[in-house]
Structure formats: structure tokens, C-alpha cells
Amino acid sequence: MSFNTNNNIPVWLEPFKTDELFQSSLLAHTPRNEHEQAYFVYHLDSLKEHLEELQKQDVIKLWFAVKANPLSSIIQTLDSADFNFDVASSGELGQVLKQGISCDRILNTGPAKSKMQLTEFVQQGVNTFVVESINQLNWLNEVAKEQEVKPQVLLRVQLQWPDGEKNPLGGNSLTPFGLSVEEWQSIHVDSFPALNLCGLHIFQWGNMLSNEKMYSLWQQMVEPLVDLANSIGMTLKVLDLGGGLGIDYLEQDQKLSWQQILSDLAKIKTQANVEELWLELGRYAVAECGYYVVPVVDRKLNYQQEQLVLAAGINHLLRPAITDQPFPVRSLRDSSAPNQFFDIHGPLCTSMDKLGHLALPNDVEVGDQLIFGYAGAYGFTESMPFFLCHQIAAEYTFSQGKLNEVRAAQSAEWYLR
Numbered sequence: 246m247s248f249n250t251n252n253n254i255p256v257w258l259e260p261f262k263t264d265e266l267f268q269s270s271l272l273a274h275t276p277r278n279e280h281e282q283a284y285f286v287y288h289l290d291s292l293k294e295h296l297e298e299l300q301k302q303d304v305i306k307l308w309f310a311v312k313a314n315p316l317s318s319i320i321q322t323l324d325s326a327d328f329n330f331d332v333a334s335s336g337e338l339g340q341v342l343k344q345g346i347s348c349d350r351i352l353n354t355g356p357a358k359s360k361m362q363l364t365e366f367v368q369q370g371v372n373t374f375v376v377e378s379i380n381q382l383n384w385l386n387e388v389a390k391e392q393e394v395k396p397q398v399l400l401r402v403q404l405q406w407p408d409g410e411k412n413p414l415g416g417n418s419l420t421p422f423g424l425s426v427e428e429w430q431s432i433h434v435d436s437f438p439a440l441n442l443c444g445l446h447i448f449q450w451g452n453m454l455s456n457e458k459m460y461s462l463w464q465q466m467v468e469p470l471v472d473l474a475n476s477i478g479m480t481l482k483v484l485d486l487g488g489g490l491g492i493d494y495l496e497q498d499q500k501l502s503w504q505q506i507l508s509d510l511a512k513i514k515t516q517a518n519v520e521e522l523w524l525e526l527g528r529y530a531v532a533e534c535g536y537y538v539v540p541v542v543d544r545k546l547n548y549q550q551e552q553l554v555l556a557a558g559i560n561h562l563l564r565p566a567i568t569d570q571p572f573p574v575r576s577l578r579d580s581s582a583p584n585q586f587f588d589i590h591g592p593l594c595t596s597m598d599k600l601g602h603l604a605l606p607n608d609v610e611v612g613d614q615l616i617f618g619y620a621g622a623y624g625f626t627e628s629m630p631f632f633l634c635h636q637i638a639a640e641y642t643f644s645q646g647k648l649n650e651v652r653a654a655q656s657a658e659w660y661l662r
Contacts (some may be wrong), residue, residue, distance in 0.1 A: 311341060331351075397483075403425055448525070451491075
């Protein structure tokens with residue numbers, strides 16, 4: 246392992262970079278109201294460049310998993326890059342439709358589709374569905390007959406491997422997503438004449454950081470999925486591999502190669518002999534465009550451990566508490582001081598409110614602002630903002646050199662009744 250000779254911190258822990266104009270804009274930013282203590286900001290110009298690179302290929306059809314970040318301007322930027330949209334709730338559908346997205350570019354996923362929701366989606370014009378149970382399949386067939394439409398349908402499959410035999414890298418946990426091969430083998434395509442049953446969907450891993458492991462995983466999926474399609478009379482035209490492409494939150498030089506992903510998927514496409522291969526990208530599409538800025542409220546030494554307490558923590562950035570994996574952080578102001586490790590905590594009255602054990606300049610002080618990276622996905626809308634009645638974070642976009650307010654910070658009075 247190599248070290249930075251100035252601060253004895255491993256090189257792989259050195260912080261993410263931001264461009265000079267963006268950095269100066271954040272340093273010059275003043276709160277828009279008295280409630281603003283912390284805010285999210287999304288670099289739309291950077292996002293646009295990233296999406297354009299992802300679309301320079303003809304191997305896969307790309308969908309955006311709206312759950313990662315449903316902000317209007319994020320959706321609009323993805324729309325301009327010709328992404329399609331994966332929605333998993335009525336709220337997500339409504340948000341995407343408000344941005345003028347055509348229904349033929351919307352895919353409905355999610356484990357909890359009632360007949361009422363399926364009816365709503367069909368009536369709105371959605372024509373592509375991933376079904377996750379035999380109930381959903383029957384309900385959608387009934388709705389399609391009633392509405393005189395023939396939606397495109399993929400069956401979601403959940404695979405398991407015996408212990409020690411081609412274990413799919415942590416994907417063996419039983420979840421409510423899809424059904425086993427054995428359960429799906431109880432149906433036949435001909436029994437659902439109102440549906441165009443043309444594909445299979447599988448996704449049961451997350452934040453993968455190894456091209457080799459991901460390709461191995463995809464390879465293992467092909468044979469059981471092709472066999473399933475044949476056994477139920479399906480002409481397999483579409484294979485949806487979900488998402489799971491990872492972001493190196495720990496900054497350990499484990500970034501995926503997009504070109505290698507494309508090369509690997511071209512082989513999978515040939516192996517499965519399908520017309521279309523789909524991916525639903527969430528964090529891989531938008532994480533790197535987003536940042537979270539929050540001030541230090543207190544610094545103290547506690548049992549020989551330096552601690553920082555911030556104005557907000559997991560009430561704005563919940564992910565570290567549920568994954569035990571922090572967002573990377575640096576001081577917003579430049580510092581030439583050597584780095585040291587701090588325990589970084591938020592203001593909530595629970596030990597869960599910890600954003601990580603992370604390296605920062607040792608001259609960080611009360612009032613300094615910290616900036617967390619990779620917060621463009623699973624940030625604002627995955628947070629728990631109501632606990633202890635702290636402020637709701639503001640949101641901004643950065644485009645063409647300017648910060649633009651999306652949502653002002655709010656006090657707890659905004660939602661308390």
C-alpha cells in the first residue's frame with residue numbers, strides 16, 4: 246500500500262475531487278433561509294457527460310431506476326440522454342410522467358403490485374411490466390383483457406445455489422423479489438393470451454465492484470434462465486439483468502470498467518441468444534454527480550478518539566447506518582494540514598447516527614463545512630428526516646456555472662401537525 250508522505254494517510258483514502266468552478270460556487274454559497282444548515286447539490290453538467298459516455302454503445306438498453314434519485318432535473322437530464330425509466334410505485338410513475346416521459350419508455354418493477362395498481366398503470370398507458378408472482382401474472386392478464394391491451398411482460402426469477410456450488414456472491418438470501426425457477430415452471434405462456442410474455446428479469450446482488458465477479462455471476466444466470474424459458478413455452482427475446490453496478494464509496498481503487506462491462510454483456514447476449522439485453526442503473530448512473538454539504542457543530546476528544554459532531558447525519562444520509570459503508574468526505578475549504586481519522590457523528594440521540602471513521606485535515610474546526618461525495622443516489626429520498634424534528638435539507642443543482650435552488654430547507658413545522 247502506498248502512502249501520501251505529507252500526512253501518512255493511504256493514497257486510496259485521499260478524497261474525491263471537484264472542479265474549480267463548482268468548488269468556488271460552494272465556498273461562496275450562503276444559506277437561502279434561516280433553516281438551511283445542510284444541503285444536497287447535483288452537478289448536472291457532470292451528469293450529462295457521464296450519461297453520454299454510457300450511451301455510446303449498442304449492446305444494451307439502459308433504464309434508470311428512479312428510486313436512486315427522483316428529482317425532476319435528474320430525470321430530465323436522463324431523458325435528454327435517451328434513458329428509459331424503471332418505476333416501482335405510483336408516486337414514481339407520476340413524477341416521471343410529469344417530466345413528459347412517454348409511457349413506452351417506462352418499465353414497472355417492484356414486489357408489491359396489487360391488481361388496483363396494475364390497473365392504474367395500464368390505464369395510464371404503461372405497457373412494460375416485470376411481474377414477481379403468479380398472482381400478479383393472473384391480475385395483469387385480467388386487466389389486459391379488460392382494457393383490451395397486450396402489455397410486454399418479464400417474469401422476475403430468484404435463483405439460489407447450493408452451498409459451495411457457484412454461490413452467486415451473496416445473492417442467496419431469500420427475498421420477496423420474484424419466484425424460484427420451480428414456481429415459475431408451474432405456468433405456461435399459452436395460459437396468458439392477453440400478455441406478451443417475452444422475457445425474464447433477474448437481479449439479486451448490489452454494488453458490485455469487480456468486473457470479473459460480475460461477469461462470472463451473469464454467466465451463471467444464463468443456463469437456468471434459458472432452460473426456464475424453454476420449459477414454459479416462452480420465446481426468450483429480452484433478458485433484464487437489473488443493476489448492481491457498484492460505486493467505490495470507500496475509494497479503494499475498485500472502479501468498474503464500463504468498456505469491460507459492455508464487452509462482457511455482448512458475450513452474455515450471444516450466449517443467451519436474446520434480441521435485447523436490459524440494465525436498470527441507479528447509483529452507477531447518478532451517484533457521482535451528487536454531493537452533500539454540512540457544517541461541523543462540535544469537535545472533541547473522547548477516550549483518545551477525535552470526534553466530530555455535525556449539524557445533520559443519518560437523518561439526511563441514512564445509507565451508512567444500513568450498509569455500514571460511509572460516503573467519502575473531505576473538508577470544503579482547502580487545507581495543507583496533515584490528515585487524521587475522525588469518528589463523524591450526526592445530531593440524533595442514537596448511536597446509529599455515525600457517518601463513518603474517516604480521514605480529514607487535523608485542523609478541522611467548528612463551523613467548517615464538510616462535503617460528502619457520491620450522494621447523487623440514495624441520499625435525500627432515502628433519508629429519515631423526521632426523527633428528532635431537525636431541519637429538512639435543501640437541494641440545489643449546479644448547471645452552467647450556477648447554483649440553482651430546487652427546494653429550500655424547511656423547519657420541522659413544515660410537516661408537524
